[in-house]
Amino acid sequence: MASIRRSQHIAAQADDVWALVGDAGRLAEWFPGLSDVTVEGTIRTVTLGSGIPLTEEIVTCDPISRRFAYSITGGLLRHHRGTIDVFDLGDGTTLVSYATDAEPDVMALVIGGAAGAGLRNVKALLEHDSTSGATQLIEGNT
Amino acid sequence: MGRRILFITTDQQRYDTLGCNGGVIGRTPVIDQLAAEGVRYERAVPQSVVCMPSRSTMLTGQHQATHGVWMNGVPLPVDAPSVAALLRSADYRTALIGKAHFEPFMDPFERFNENRVASLGTDTIDAPQFGGGTGPHRGFDHLRFATHGATGWLHYAKWIGAEHPEAVGDYYSVVDADLEVNADGFGDTGAPQVKHNAIPREWYHTDWVAERTIEWLSGLDADDDWFCWMSFPDPHHPWDPPVSELHRVPWRDVDLPAGYPESAAERERLLDEKPRHWRLWYDGELVSNYEAPTRWIPASMTAEQVREVNAMNAIEVELIDEAIGRVLAEVDRRGWTDSLDVVFTTDHGELQGDFGLLFKGPYHVDGLMRLPMIWRPAPSAGIEANVVTAPVGLVDLAPTFASIAGLDAAEWMQGQALPTTDADADARGIDQQLTSWDSELFGVGVYLRTITRDGWVCTTYLPGAVHDGTEGELYDLAEDPLQRNNRWDDPSVRSVRDDLIAQLHDSLPPERVPALELEAPV
Numbered sequence: 001m002a003s004i005r006r007s008q009h010i011a012a013q014a015d016d017v018w019a020l021v022g023d024a025g026r027l028a029e030w031f032p033g034l035s036d037v038t039v040e041g042t043i044r045t046v047t048l049g050s051g052i053p054l055t056e057e058i059v060t061c062d063p064i065s066r067r068f069a070y071s072i073t074g075g076l077l078r079h080h081r082g083t084i085d086v087f088d089l090g091d092g093t094t095l096v097s098y099a100t101d102a103e104p105d106v107m108a109l110v111i112g113g114a115a116g117a118g119l120r121n122v123k124a125l126l127e128h129d130s131t132s133g134a135t136q137l138i139e140g141n142t
Numbered sequence: 143m144g145r146r147i148l149f150i151t152t153d154q155q156r157y158d159t160l161g162c163n164g165g166v167i168g169r170t171p172v173i174d175q176l177a178a179e180g181v182r183y184e185r186a187v188p189q190s191v192v193c194m195p196s197r198s199t200m201l202t203g204q205h206q207a208t209h210g211v212w213m214n215g216v217p218l219p220v221d222a223p224s225v226a227a228l229l230r231s232a233d234y235r236t237a238l239i240g241k242a243h244f245e246p247f248m249d250p251f252e253r254f255n256e257n258r259v260a261s262l263g264t265d266t267i268d269a270p271q272f273g274g275g276t277g278p279h280r281g282f283d284h285l286r287f288a289t290h291g292a293t294g295w296l297h298y299a300k301w302i303g304a305e306h307p308e309a310v311g312d313y314y315s316v317v318d319a320d321l322e323v324n325a326d327g328f329g330d331t332g333a334p335q336v337k338h339n340a341i342p343r344e345w346y347h348t349d350w351v352a353e354r355t356i357e358w359l360s361g362l363d364a365d366d367d368w369f370c371w372m373s374f375p376d377p378h379h380p381w382d383p384p385v386s387e388l389h390r391v392p393w394r395d396v397d398l399p400a401g402y403p404e405s406a407a408e409r410e411r412l413l414d415e416k417p418r419h420w421r422l423w424y425d426g427e428l429v430s431n432y433e434a435p436t437r438w439i440p441a442s443m444t445a446e447q448v449r450e451v452n453a454m455n456a457i458e459v460e461l462i463d464e465a466i467g468r469v470l471a472e473v474d475r476r477g478w479t480d481s482l483d484v485v486f487t488t489d490h491g492e493l494q495g496d497f498g499l500l501f502k503g504p505y506h507v508d509g510l511m512r513l514p515m516i517w518r519p520a521p522s523a524g525i526e527a528n529v530v531t532a533p534v535g536l537v538d539l540a541p542t543f544a545s546i547a548g549l550d551a552a553e554w555m556q557g558q559a560l561p562t563t564d565a566d567a568d569a570r571g572i573d574q575q576l577t578s579w580d581s582e583l584f585g586v587g588v589y590l591r592t593i594t595r596d597g598w599v600c601t602t603y604l605p606g607a608v609h610d611g612t613e614g615e616l617y618d619l620a621e622d623p624l625q626r627n628n629r630w631d632d633p634s635v636r637s638v639r640d641d642l643i644a645q646l647h648d649s650l651p652p653e654r655v656p657a658l659e660l661e662a663p664v
Binding site for chain 2 (some may be wrong): 002006032033035048049051052076104105106109112113114116117122
């Protein structure tokens with residue numbers, strides 16, 4: 001099993017970062033290459049840009065520690081766990097990390113790599129940086 | 143009307159696979175003729191020995207440190223500088239047909255333009271441009287993409303899946319069930335990445351790339367200026383040419399390459415003279431990069447497998463040569479021959495049996511570092527045929543294309559227009575090339591910096607997973623053309639080594655900060 005971590009320092013309040021990344025239904029606002037996201041209870045169904053559907057189980061959504069964890073079930077993956085942590089740095093800024101553990105190993109890099117682009121999207125969206133090309137990023141053009 | 147440019151690239155092709163470079167396995171009469179009429183480069187060097195960084199150098203005219211694509215899986219920013227965009231701004235029609243690979247292939251999200259454009263059904267995608275504004279993706283009006291097989295999201299895969307679905311499964315599966323590079327072999331010897339492919343030749347991707355190129359050319363007006371990058375996915379593995387073509391090069395008749403020591407003891411002795419990652423990979427104890435099968439141990443490779451791989455590779459090169467011939471015939475039919483510059487090269491080489499190894503990785507020796515490169519200038523330019531021995535690089539292509547178009551090299555380009563003679567190289571101070579390797583895969587980091595100059599190739603290692611930063615390689619290219627004698631620790635050439643290292647450090651551009659992120663395996 002392989003483990004990949006991506007992170008971003010964001011000039012925004014931790015509550016605002018959490019409001020975006022901790023809301024399972026808002027995934028398509030920041031994670032690249034998704035054509036559809038639906039949530040029913042603890043099951044999130046995601047359709048990738050290529051049309052591949054994924055079923056995910058939401059394992060943790062803890063607004064106090066600001067931790068969101070989920071697992072993709074089925075498909076190529078023998079194991080998957082994605083964990084997003086939002087850390088309040090105490091100065092009005094936030095560190096957000098996205099860890100991906102997966103087997104086969106290659107899938108950790110495929111998902112974790114996209115997650116890195118997703119965190120850049122979060123940064124662009126929340127820092128309201130009009131020069132960052134946030135719209136393009138959201139469309140997947142990194 | 144100006145000079146048109148046909149830029150032909152292959153993928154992972156060795157210098158010695160062309161007849162004009164002394165190759166004897168496959169026949170390449172079309173490319174040999176271009177060499178006879180133009181300039182043949184005997185020491186063309188890539189700035190990286192893997193696809194994405196190397197191709198990014200071709201497009202941007204920049205070193206890896208500057209464009210930032212430091213390993214496969216790191217996407218070139220969509221608004222990176224592009225020589226195609228520069229040419230388009232000078233009213234060139236622009237096309238990229240075949241393998242691009244500035245962005246990762248392994249992209250089930252279809253978040254990269256290269257993987258989206260076929261699904262969109264458009265000729266190109268409007269995207270941010272270097273310097274601001276928007277325009278066609280990387281400056282190309284027309285995109286038709288293909289890679290090594292029939293699966294995925296690119297145009298070729300969609301075409302064959304729709305038109306000839308029965309042929310999709312005939313291709314070798316590049317990756318296994320775990321998405322690792324496949325180690326299986328389905329030829330006669332069990333060599334990895336070899337398969338007898340039942341696909342009819344006319345459906346194979348080499349011919350598809352040529353046909354799509356002819357199709358695009360046929361839509362141009364006679365007086366259009368154009369830049370066409372025709373990019374063949376072969377002879378990169380998998381080695382699965384159409385089975386109908388195997389008669390061209392019977393593998394049992396192929397001599398073992400000079401770089402392959404038949405004795406295991408000799409292979410091990412040679413590898414042990416090099417930095418330790420060489421032997422560790424050979425023994426299957428270290429896989430530093432995604433570009434070779436993780437489940438394949440090079441030490442297990444037999445001489446018969448080396449013969450079969452070399453034969454299959456030569457067959458793929460022959461098919462490319464014939465495909466180029468068909469495109470040039472169309473150019474001639476349109477009356478463009480006299481105004482057409484043809485540049486032929488590849489992104490990097492292939493070990494293909496050297497030292498008992500296959501594929502590629504952090505190994506800066508001729509198998510990966512000496513490229514076939516030919517520039518057949520437009521006959522109307524009056525440039526005489528020649529052979530250039532001075533070191534030139536893929537970083538020099540973008541300024542060459544600008545020069546052909548009558549444009550000044552852009553300020554963001556870091557190379558120089560290719561010299562047409564050694565005297566021209568001398569006059570312009572073209573005397574060295576730089577090559578870098580960086581890889582970080584699941585905690586294993588490997589970092590090389592290399593200079594090719596004065597008949598030497600000198601590689602330094604930065605601290606990494608298996609290096610402490612003191613290791614290196616130094617080869618005399620004239621006396622040791624197979625790079626078997628590592629003179630890094632030879633006191634008699636200590637001053638040569640020190641001078642080369644100093645020159646290397648003086649020449650390397652600063653690294654892009656912050657570094658771009660690795661976003662996929664490949």
